[in-house]
Amino acid sequence: MENEAKLTAGAMTTFGIAVAALVILPYIQVRDVQPPEGLKPYTSAELRGREIYVANGCLYCHTQQPRDRSFAPDFDRGWGRVSTPGDYYYDKPHLLGSMRTGPDLMNIGVRQPSMDWHLGHLYQPRAYVPDSIMPSYPYMFEVKDKAEDDEIVVKLPPKFVPSGKIVVARPEAVDLVKYLQSLDRSYPILPPDPQGANKEGR
């Protein structure tokens, strides 16, 4: 029985060390982080849009974590300053992402504030960015003859509109765009250098 005990105890110890180092310590370090003054909580439409973002797996191609200027030219591409833990205060689940098949979206609301552009781009990305490999999302739109009063008609470049029809946005597309528009972390943070991430929050 000695071996079984050794095995179980050893396996649990190494596991425990890892949990302490990679889960519990970071938890203690960032649990008291306060939201920066310029950061507003999401509205309920934005939160619904965030759920659409998760449901359709946008996070698998888009990050939300601009890196420091000394590390990568993210700032020069207009993706924003390096992010800090406080910027994610209202994010649940986190959407940091791990791939840049498409550009970073941490500040897409600043870069591209237009509802029309976003709706059209979701309906057919190649209408705006010719070589884009982003999927189109026709299931978030309806193609019909005439719009109802409260519906948003998507303004597309003429050759992408089905002939004789109009394209209107379904509520999920509108919510998603509202979420994208809300992505704005351009407010200043103190201290401004990335070392801020290393300081204890207390």
Next chain:
Amino acid sequence: MDSALLSLLAAFLLSLIGLLAFIWSLRKGLLFENPRAAATIFAPGEIGKADDPALGGYAAKRLQEEISASHGSEPQAEDPDEIEDRIAADRSSAFPVFMFIAFGCMWLILGATAGLVSSLKLHWPDWLVSEGWMTFGRMRTVHLIAVLYGWITNVELGIIVWLLPRLLRTPLKGPLWVMLGGSFINVGIASSIGAIGAGWSDGMEYLEIPWQIGLFVQAGMVCIIGSVFYTLLHRKAHELYVSVWYHIAALLWIALLFTVGKLPGIHFGVQQAMTNWWYGHNVLGLWFTPVALGAIYYFLPKTIGRRVRSYNLSLLGFWTLAFFYAQVGGHHLVGGPVPGWLITLSIVQSMMMIIPVAAFSINMAGTMWGRMRLALYSPTLRFMMFGGFMYLLSSLQGSFEALRSVQQVAHFTHFTVAHAHLGAYGFVSMILFGAIYFMMPRVLHWEWPYPKLISLHFWLASIGILIYFVFLSWGGWLQGLAMLDATREFMESVRVTIPYLQWRSVGGGLMWFGHVIFVGHLLVMILRFGPNRTGEALFAPEKMKLEMMHGK
């Protein structure tokens, strides 16, 4: 405390622990070889005997001749008691193992199809977009859940449940509990795939399974672990073979990992990202890898009838893997908004992973030394050797990929995807294929009907993954360089990858085709079609009974 001080402290603690471990191992006599423990997998008299159930009469004889030529002496008769135990062990686990393998193969076909579709979608972006469940973001996740949790996890559970009774020389205790656990897990997987198709996901990579569905998976794990530990307590074998160490520890780790990762309502913001990647890397490092390694430690020596070179080296590999691998997850957040010390710690531990990898590779090279050509005769061995070599490659690549300088280019690109597939497919899945080719004739008491298909599967899978890996890594690296260069617009980093993404689909297509052949072959075997040949002589007296059990 600033990060430099913390890293220094961590390095100091590490070396202290290392020193203590060294002194302890000296006192325990671990630095002296232990050939008896290494021979646990053989019945007395069995060393020098070929054992590859995937081979038919003539091919098996040829393998045996080759082994006898290098072994020197003729093998003697086996100890009938031990063979008796092994037959009883195999019989006790046959049903649960069959269940795990069958589910695994079903998920493999689904997962591979979803993967191929996702790959094609990356260069045909307007293909299959009319419904939500078809979109890339969901299809890719269905692929991930189906292959990681459906295929790899099921088959690994099957391997554990099949090997454990053999290695402990005792019948599996509570096979019904294992099957109940397996049902829970597969209900969980099926529901998660449905949920993700419908757009219900927890939204974190590798942790997409909604936690409510995750409860099924956890319940299943508890049932299986209970039964496994009960079997462990009833063991007749004197020594715990190294595969048992890997397998038992991995079962405990995955159950706890999943629990900590899925805890609802605790994790938030950046901290959640850290937990996410701690889990993400550990599910590979503490579940897929150790079970596959444990499988190599059994199947490879068993096939060639030769003890593993150094038993103690394999234990060193085990403990260093347990310690270092659990802490490497942070390197996924290099450059991200997380504490610097955490990333440094993870990078250091990623480099330390070279120790267990070297321990394993030296050991396997020593075992195979002068016998490499046996792979010509045994398909199991071919898969195992390929997988073992890919483990060495993908782990070394992974260690260096964790470095900040490499990450600067490779992070956020297809390079990482290629690396993940080298590990999960080139290494783990190839081991699983080999293990299935070895196990199924013993489980079903029927030979593989068309041995040529095994070779065809091997070549499709290995050429497929090589095309996949080489082209995607190359394309990913170019993508990373384009992104790092501020003078080139972002779209250039997209355009440059297109031909490589197309080649990836070609490689993926070959792999997919290999899977269809593999699963089709298995189906033919299960349904008893094909040339009518008898099963293994080893089971001749038991054969009739078992055929009734399996509903011939």
